[in-house]
Amino acid sequence: MSQKKNIGIIGGGNMGQAMLSGFLQQGITANTLFVADHSANTCTQLNRNFGIYSATDNASIADKADILIVAVKPQQMRSVLERIAPCIVENKLLISIAAGITSMQIFTWLNKPNASIIRAMPNTPALIGEGITALYATPTVSEAQQQEAQVLLSCLGKILWIKKEEQMDTVTALSGSGPAYFFYMMEGLITAGIQLGLSQQDATELTLQTALGSIKMAVAQTNDLKTLREKVTSKGGTTERGIQTLTQGNFLNLLENTIAQASQRAKELSQEFN
Ligand SMILES: NC(=O)C1=CN([C@@H]2O[C@H](COP(=O)(O)OP(=O)(O)OC[C@H]3O[C@@H](n4cnc5c(N)ncnc54)[C@H](OP(=O)(O)O)[C@@H]3O)[C@@H](O)[C@H]2O)C=CC1
Ligand SMILES: O=C(O)[C@@H]1CCC=N1
Incomplete structure (x- = not known):
């Protein structure tokens, strides 16, 4: 420039x-x-x-x-x-x-x-x-x-x-607000690790490096996201149980609703401050 x-x-x-x-x-x-x-x-x-x-x-x-x-x-x-x-x-x-x-x-x-x-x-x-x-x-x-x-x-x-x-x-709802969702998820994973017996330091290091490695793999696009997920998810294993828990809690609906609500809020901001 x-x-x-x-x-x-x-x-x-x-x-x-x-x-x-x-x-x-x-x-x-x-x-x-x-x-x-x-x-x-x-x-x-x-x-x-x-x-x-x-x-x-x-x-x-x-x-x-x-x-x-x-x-x-x-x-x-x-x-x-x-x-x-x-x-x-x-x-x-x-x-x-x-x-x-x-x-x-x-x-x-x-x-x-x-x-x-x-x-x-x-x-x-x-x-x-x-x-x-x-x-x-x-x-x-x-x-x-x-x-x-x-x-x-x-x-x-x-x-x-x-x-x-x-x-x-x-x-705005997806990428403008998006970093907050990722930070929130990492906060939650760290808290869960601590509640189940890890030290704050270990839970933080495990969470942050897992997030970083996953993002780098996703960005490298050697496989699509679904394939990457499936490669972690052994039949009858630990990840399968974890994903089942997310599914039972309507995780994907929750995310869809999160973006819809944030987007709706953007429309309201426009009207409120007209
Ligand atoms: N934060 C984010 O992640 C993102 C924010 N945005 C958008 O960016 C904008 C700013 O957000 P954000 O930085 O978070 O907000 P902040 O409140 O942190 O920043 C706004 C700044 O402007 C100052 N300010 C307020 N009124 C005036 C004025 N009349 N003249 C000059 N300065 C003034 C505020 O001072 P004071 O604090 O004293 O009021 C503050 O320092 C928003 O419109 C938001 O939608 C977009 C993308 C991402
Ligand atoms: O929360 C907000 O309204 C602003 C816009 C996107 C991120 N922060």
Whole structure:
């Protein structure tokens, strides 16, 4: 990515900082990164920890940025966008990562039907360059801007372009929220191991390395997931009993319902904060 482009981020919280880390690790220079956060304390910390310029005034950061990432909570999106609207001049690319908030709402709040808007859904593994970011470009975004967004957000891991905006809610439920489901499952496995007599340290090491090895095998795609599972599951053995227990507990239905509910929540966020 051309180092001449200034990257602005509004909202220096969990995801704003994960993105910032990913950008810096991939060699985007600190003097092209600008962050706004309404907390002066957060600004001081960002400046100290990342060596980037930060300010409490959103408009000043929006002005400096060629590419502006809005990373505040959905409930803050409307007031933030209405206030920075005068800064969203022609050729500035605005990337929203807010769950649920539609491009139609963004255009309306900016009152700029020709603004260049991309919706992005990253996830927190962006912090170590192992995220995946789904992207949806509105028709006002040029090919060159799509390319810029792709190059920039590739610093955070993989990229997946989505053609239909309505799919963003499912994407949010699956990959945006997804790391939390995996962390939750690992927490549960560790707890179970401890309850059955392992030390915290041993249960943690066994769980984390098993997760890592399984993910690496899944990603290598030498076999499909079902085959990989079946290779572990000896007839009449331990895994079979474990999987039976998951099946009896409607594990797959539970997962389907989890994604459906998270996706539904994205739709509600859009309506609640309209
Ligand atoms: N966390 C995640 O894994 C992911 C989050 N997202 C999306 O990213 C967005 C941010 O989420 P997340 O980082 O978790 O939230 P955080 O609350 O951690 O970050 C938001 C930051 O913005 C600050 N802020 C609040 N109001 C303003 C304002 N008016 N102007 C400037 N800064 C403000 C907050 O300060 P304060 O805390 O003081 O309110 C906070 O530091 C959300 O829209 C979410 O849907 C998308 C993908 C993944
Ligand atoms: O929980 C949330 O609403 C945000 C969006 C995806 C991950 N975190």
